[in-house]
Amino acid sequence: MSKVETILSQLKDIAANPKKAMDDFKAETGKGAVGVMPIYAPEEMIHATGFLPMGLWGAQGKTVSKARTYLPAFACSIMQQIMELQCEGAYDDLSAVLFSVPCDTLKCLSQKWKGTSPVIVFTHPQNRGLEAANQFLVTEYELVKEQLEHYLDVKITNAALENSIAIYNENRAVMREFVKVAADYPQVIDAVSRHAVFKARQFMLKEKHTALVKELIEEVKAMPVQPWDGKKVVVTGILLEPNELLDIFNEFKLAIVDDDLAQESRQIRVDVIDGEEGPLYRMAKAWQKMYGCSVATDTKKGRGKMLINKVAQTNADAVIVAMMKFCDPEEWDYPVMYREFEEKGIKNLMIEVDQEVSSFEQVKTRLQSFVEML
């Protein structure tokens, strides 16, 4: 096995086995893990406690039954899965769960947590341009910090927080480079591998993830760039999984040359700035700098333009919108983006992502027709 294959296989294993990643971490450090609900959270604060931040992004193919008692059938697919997992006790080993509530579904879910782990809820202000909004978020983060310290029985010092911010900024920068490398080498980093590199970072300490991805980038860049005889696409949405769906991208030679997925590039888009203000203030500022995301209010609706720029920068053939089933914020953005794509002649396709389904024949037919049309 080549070095590249070894690293990818390691990251794929971690991405596919979050419970094992958490248990290994506990065995190694004696510390537990803190769940992080989608989409954004001041993860650096958890990292500074020495606990492992674990992203909670649902599951695939699980039949939703118990969750129906607590959520309407039209709640988004990912939260149906998370509720089902909660009811089954899947998150009860977590020392706490951090919960931001930027959409109505998350607001409801934060009040209905069925697991036994303590839940820490905070709000991202949506009138994001105001200094008062930033001050509000600093206050929210202070409360998050107090509760983390209480539940985990640790003290979060400013020095530890600054160290964690530096580790996260480095990881984000390395992942932005990885996105470019994956676009140049689709024969080496296919859609499944690309996703695994992103997903593994949800279940690893970021410094370990950074080290592996740096090594991967170095190895891949030492190879010659080969011409790509398939099509190139930019993908957008909440997430694009499971591997069975990404296998279809591979089968039809659709290289993902950039993404705007909440689970992937939105997580690495914005760094915490340097400055003289305290770490909580600067972390709150990162929320004000966030752009192109359906849950971060943008009255100018810049997401479509951002995606059109990504298409131009990467020489992509099209945009694929991965629409999370019943996700209101994403559905509200879509008509605006669609109109802009059509006006600019950007080819685009919307596919539905439903975490409950286990058959992908319909989406396969749609992707095949789309590739033929391209």
Ligand code: SF4
């Ligand atoms: S943003 Fe969309 S996918 Fe995420 S919790 Fe809200 S409705 Fe669900």
